[in-house]
Amino acid sequence: MSSGSKRWWALGLIALAQFMVIMDTSIIGVALPRIQADLGFSPENLSWVFNAYVVAFGGLLLLGGRLSDLLGARRMFAAGWLILLIGSAVAGLADSVAVELAARAVQGAGAALIAPSALTLLMMLFGAEPRELTRALALYGAAAPAGGTAGVFLGGVITEYISWPWVFYVNIPIAALALLATPVLMPAGGTRRGSLDAIGALTVTVGLGAAVYGVVRAPEVGWTSGQTWLVLAGAVVALAAFVAIQASRREPLMRLSIFRAPNLAAANTAQLLLGAAWIPMWFFLNLYLQQVLGYSAFPSGAALLPMTILIMVGMIALAPRAIARFGPKPMVVTGLAILAVGLGWLALVRPDGTFTVDVLPASLVAALGMSLAFIPSLGTAISSARPEEGGLASGIVNTSYQVGSALGLAAMTAVASSAGADQLGDLPALTDGYSAAFVGAGIIAAAGAVIAGITLRGARRQPTDVAEPVSVG
Numbered sequence: 180m181s182s183g184s185k186r187w188w189a190l191g192l193i194a195l196a197q198f199m200v201i202m203d204t205s206i207i208g209v210a211l212p213r214i215q216a217d218l219g220f221s222p223e224n225l226s227w228v229f230n231a232y233v234v235a236f237g238g239l240l241l242l243g244g245r246l247s248d249l250l251g252a253r254r255m256f257a258a259g260w261l262i263l264l265i266g267s268a269v270a271g272l273a274d275s276v277a278v279e280l281a282a283r284a285v286q287g288a289g290a291a292l293i294a295p296s297a298l299t300l301l302m303m304l305f306g307a308e309p310r311e312l313t314r315a316l317a318l319y320g321a322a323a324p325a326g327g328t329a330g331v332f333l334g335g336v337i338t339e340y341i342s343w344p345w346v347f348y349v350n351i352p353i354a355a356l357a358l359l360a361t362p363v364l365m366p367a368g369g370t371r372r373g374s375l376d377a378i379g380a381l382t383v384t385v386g387l388g389a390a391v392y393g394v395v396r397a398p399e400v401g402w403t404s405g406q407t408w409l410v411l412a413g414a415v416v417a418l419a420a421f422v423a424i425q426a427s428r429r430e431p432l433m434r435l436s437i438f439r440a441p442n443l444a445a446a447n448t449a450q451l452l453l454g455a456a457w458i459p460m461w462f463f464l465n466l467y468l469q470q471v472l473g474y475s476a477f478p479s480g481a482a483l484l485p486m487t488i489l490i491m492v493g494m495i496a497l498a499p500r501a502i503a504r505f506g507p508k509p510m511v512v513t514g515l516a517i518l519a520v521g522l523g524w525l526a527l528v529r530p531d532g533t534f535t536v537d538v539l540p541a542s543l544v545a546a547l548g549m550s551l552a553f554i555p556s557l558g559t560a561i562s563s564a565r566p567e568e569g570g571l572a573s574g575i576v577n578t579s580y581q582v583g584s585a586l587g588l589a590a591m592t593a594v595a596s597s598a599g600a601d602q603l604g605d606l607p608a609l610t611d612g613y614s615a616a617f618v619g620a621g622i623i624a625a626a627g628a629v630i631a632g633i634t635l636r637g638a639r640r641q642p643t644d645v646a647e648p649v650s651v652g
Contacts, residue, residue: 186304189364192357194319196256196297198326199263199353200290203232205330210343217343218276230395231280235287236294237581238388242380244295244574245432249375252299252570253365257358259292264354271344282347298561298573303366306562313499316558320498321491324549327461328487331480339477379424379432386417391582394589402593433571437564443572445634446560447579449511452627453518453556454580455587456620457549460522462588463595463616464542467528471606471613472538482534486546493550507555508635514552515628521545522621526614530606548624559635587623591616 207214207228215225247255266285273279298319305315337345393410400406425431438444461483468479501510521544528537557576564572592600599605600612 185364188360189304189366190301190315190318192360192364193297193301194322195353195357196260196293197319197322198329199350200236200294201323201326202330202333203263203286203290203350204229205327206334206337206346206349207330210334210338210346213338213343214279218273218279220276227280228283230392231283232287232290233395233581233585234388234391235284236290237391237578237585238384239288239291240295240578240581241383241387241433241571241574243291243293244299244570244572244577245375245380246292247296247299247570247573248568251367252296252303253361253367255292255570256296256300256365257361259289259294259296260354260357260361261289262286262292263289264351264358265289267347267350267354271347286347286350294577295570295573298577299569300365302561302569302573306566310499310503312562313502313554313558314495316554317494317499320553320557321494324487324490324546328480328483331465331483332477335475335477335480376424376428376430376432379421379428382417382421382424383432386414386421387578387582389414389417391585394586397589398592398596433575434568437568437571437575440563440565442559442636443563443575445631445636446511446556446563447576448634449515449552449556449627449631450560450576451579451583452623452630453515453549453552454583455590456515456518456522456624456627457545458584459587459591459616459620460525460545463591463600463613463620464525464538466600467610467613468534468538470603471528471530471609472532472534482538483542485539486542489543489546490550493547494554498551498554501551502555502558507559508631510555511552511559511635512628512632514548514550514555515624515631516548517551518545518548519621519624519628521548522617522624526617526621528610528614528617530610532610552627556631587620591619594619 211225211228214220214228220228243255243259263286266282266287266289270279270282270286273282301315301319302312305312333349334346337343337349389410393407393414396410397404397407421432422435425433425435465479465483468474468482474482498510521541524541524544525538527541532538560576560579561569561572595612595616598612598615599608599610600616602608602612
């Protein structure tokens with residue numbers, strides 16, 4: 180195998196990692212009722228089959244990025260796959276609520292090692308050539324919507340025709356294949372001396388985990404409840420302690436001055452707001468299809484295919500050319516603005532609507548906006564850091580997107596519920612609730628476009644030109 184083809188095979192494995200990380204958040208949706216019946220989950224606790232993964236994933240991403248920088252991206256990439264494999268096996272074999280939730284958290288921990296190390300490896304393989312890096316980032320980005328849609332499809336098929344444990348077992352052969360391929364395809368990279376900053380890792384993990392926990396739990400217990408405020412206050416205290424520790428440490432987990440790098444903070448803000456707008460749209464669009472239009476799980480997944488295909492084509496074929504011609508800033512601003520238009524259009528959904536009128540055209544506009552904004556903001560966020568901090572930059576941008584997704588979904592869930600989405604069976608009320616969520620997500624996207632226009636530095640060049648590429652050594 181030539182070195183050139185080997186790099187692209189390696190990119191395939193990196194894209195597979197992104198595919199799996201996202202698929203694991205969506206594949207369980209259809210299986211939840213069966214899991215509830217077999218393991219005895221209460222209605223209030225069932226959502227934690229999803230949330231346990233998200234909390235562990237979001238809380239450990241910065242630690243995963245730091246470990247990637249210190250111990251080597253290839254080593255952490257392999258370790259993440261091994262942990263994901265173990266968590267998947269235990270989740271499928273679980274015979275109690277506690278074991279199932281613990282296994283899902285283990286899966287999230289594995290994903291938190293995979294995601295930042297995968298982006299670091301991508302930069303190591305393609306960072307020396309800006310045009311190739313943009314193309315590689317496009318393929319990597321397109322794997323996310325593919326994973327989300329595949330999760331809906333596979334979850335429905337597996338739950339219907341096999342059994343729910345196989346929504347977890349399906350990860351095992353893929354993880355085993357990744358473990359075998361990693362030492363063959365991935366560059367060895369290098370380790371570097373440095374302390375892990377265990378206290379910093381603990382405080383940021385607790386802080387981010389508590390923040391995500393508080394936000395995803397708030398719609399159930401109430402945003403004004405003492406429990407919500409106590410958890411969120413604890414998150415603020417832990418994160419404040421983390422910042423203080425980082426400022427005083429000689430070798431911190433996250434060098435605070437990294438945010439002085441041109442465009443890094445602005446690009447991460449764009450990723451956070453992009454996640455906060457996009458994930459609620461995907462979530463509530465699926466609910467509208469099933470609970471208002473009456474689609475079952477499999478047709479609902481099929482209804483999302485045109486949107487997914489457009490995102491993949493846009494990221495692979497359109498975004499790289501647009502970035503090369505206009506530069507990253509115009510594409511981020513334009514993409515977020517188009518996403519806001521699509522969400523505003525979706526807000527016009529009707530109780531007696533149809534897929535071809537109420538869903539398809541608006542979802543395609545939103546998908547176009549996502550495909551234009553995601554790649555330039557991701558590339559800018561990663562390439563703005565020092566080469567030796569590629570893992571940290573990858574951890575930060577993954578954290579931004581995941582935390583934004585959790586915050587946006589929780590907030591829009593509260594908006595939807597207050598507007599009628601909690602009245603199951605009442606189609607006008609449900610539609611009003613989902614419409615309100617689309618409006619809220621559209622406002623987030625529009626705010627993201629304005630903020631990106633103000634904070635991103637313009638340059639008629641690709642985002643990979645912003646800083647030196649991550650070296651292979």
